[in-house]
Amino acid sequence: MKLSLSVRIAEGFMSKEVPILPLDDVLSITARAGYVAVCMRASQVGIQSTSEAVKAALARVSQSGLKVSMVTGDFDIVYNNERGPNALRNIGPYLRLATELGAPLVRVAIKRVDDIEWVQRAADEAADMGIRLVHQCHTLSLFETFDSILDALQRIDRDNFGLVYEPANLELCGQDYGHETMLRLAPWIFNVYLQNQVLRSDGAVTLDTWCRGPVAFDIIPIHAAGGLDFPLIFQGLERMDYQGFVTVHQSATEGETPAESAQKTADYLRAVVGNRQ
Secondary structure, rough: OOEEHHHHHHHOOOOOOOOOHHHHHHHHHHHOOOOOOOEEEEEOOOOOHHHHHHHHHHHHHHHHEEEEEEEEHHHHHOOOOOOOOOOHEEEHHHHHHHHHHHEEEOOOOOOOHHHHHHHHHHHHHOOOOOOEEEEEEEOOOOOOOHHHHHHHHHHHHOOEEEEEOOOOHHOOOOOOOOOHHHHHHHHHOOOOOOOEEEEEOOOOOOOOOOOOOOEEEEEOOOOOOOOOOHHHHHHHHHHHHOEEEEEEEEOOOOOOHHHHHHHHHHHHHHHHHHHOO
């Protein structure tokens, strides 16, 4: 298992622009907990960063013995808002950021069928640089439901365009996230995001979806019981012989520091994988 930690660990759930920890601290937490990579977001380094800042970030990542598994280059993509797809119209800065950081994947946002032509053009440009583009299973996008995800992937039809498989978002949208779904989407799964939740009608957080309206839930640690079935997910990854990164994509939950959350999550996921071997 190639375990990656998103720098989201140093972000709040609803406020994703100003980190609560500097990059050096995030990298130290990541390395100490035994992750092999960080998933970089604009809260630490993005297309808004100067070339000098990007080079300095890469030096710190390398000194920590880590890699960058993926980049999400701006805040509009992070927020999945109506401006998110704008990156597809000018993908060059995002590809340069990924190249400078040595990241093989760039996350993008797609909201409408009209975006697909731009995705194809961006993917062709990325292919020339040896980079793959990905879209997360995500609410309020063409990647909400299994059927819409499969339709979008088939329409885009590019070898270097794929999916960040994200079970929590599938669950929010009332979709199966188990073996059948994973195996059918396996050819396109380039990354895996893990976060945890419990769906509750009186949950502290509510997100809108296109397919089922507002959905309420509580965020819980990945290592806590009662949420997603992580042994089932890793069994599915094993069945599809997945070789990519598994990325912890979750803010530290209440009552835990980012360091505690990162360590407990890594220990739990290693135990899940170890119990399967």
